[in-house]
Amino acid sequence: MTCSQVKTVQRIIRDLQHLLDNDSYLSQAPGGKPFIAYRKPPNLKQLLTHNNTRTRLNMDTGTRACNKSISQLCCYIHPDSIIIGPNNIKHTISGLFNCSSSNIIYAIKCQQCPSALSIGQIGQTLRQRINGHKSDIRNHKTEKPIGEPFSLPGHYVQDLRVAVLLQKNFRHTLEREIAELQHITKLKAMERPGLNRDIGFMSHYTY
Ligand SMILES: [Zn+2]
Ligand SMILES: [Zn+2]
Known part of the structure; x- marks a missing residue:
């Protein structure tokens, strides 16, 4: 019940009070006027943090399936809001994304x-990136960065999982590459069993 609804109920009670007062039996009831108490509804934070704080909060960030029929890719989505890299380094994702997220x-x-x-x-x-990786894996393109690890024994294209870490209004590729490098460094994705083999665009400066 909202605050304005309480006021409406109070008005109805006031208007009907005389029915109670005029009834020989009901007028004997103790307490006189009924009292309406208003309890504030839980706010968003209370709803999200109630009981199982972690699970509920995690529902709010990460990558979600778009469930659009144009893509058969939703099954490759890694929905967790925490990404774990080599050496158990954890990265918490803020933001909510799906197969159509770009930049x-x-x-x-x-x-x-x-x-x-x-x-x-x-x-x-x-979605476009998952399509590219899937085709590299299916065609055993071992020279490709993702084709190689997924060509290992016991690996199938179904083992691929993808999660968006960050979406921003990057103005050009270099800005994205810098952010990519920051994430590679933070998560130590170049250290085995990390899969980044070099630091991409910086490689022509270092080799
Ligand atoms: Zn999808
Ligand atoms: Zn693997």
């Missing part, structure tokens, strides 16, 4: 290797 930094995970992690960037949508 992003993303993480590739492997269902077979829980601490394996690759960080990438793309100006197009996550």
Whole structure:
């Protein structure tokens, strides 16, 4: 019941009070006028943090399936709001994304290797990137960064998982690459079993 609804109820009670007062039996009831108490409804924070704080909060960030029929890619989404990299380094994702998110930094995970992690960037949508990775894996393109680890024995394209780490109004590729590098460094994605083999655009300066 909201505050304004309480006022309406109070008005109705006031208008009908004379029915109680005039009734020989009801007028004997103790307490006189009924009293309406108003309890404030829970706010968003209370709803989100009630009981199981962690699970409820985690529902609010991460990558979600778009469930659009144009993409058969929703099954590759890694929905968790925390990404775990090599050496158990954890990265908390803020923001809510889906297969259509574009201008992003993303993480590739492997269902077979829980601490394996690759960080990438793309100006197009996550959907387009997943399509590219899937085709590299299916065609055993071992020279490609994602094709290689998923060509290992016991690995299938179904082991691929993708999560958006960051979406921003990056103005050009270099800005995205800098953010990509920051995430590679923070999550130590170049340290085995991390999957980033070099630091991408910086590699021509370091090799
Ligand atoms: Zn989707
Ligand atoms: Zn793996």
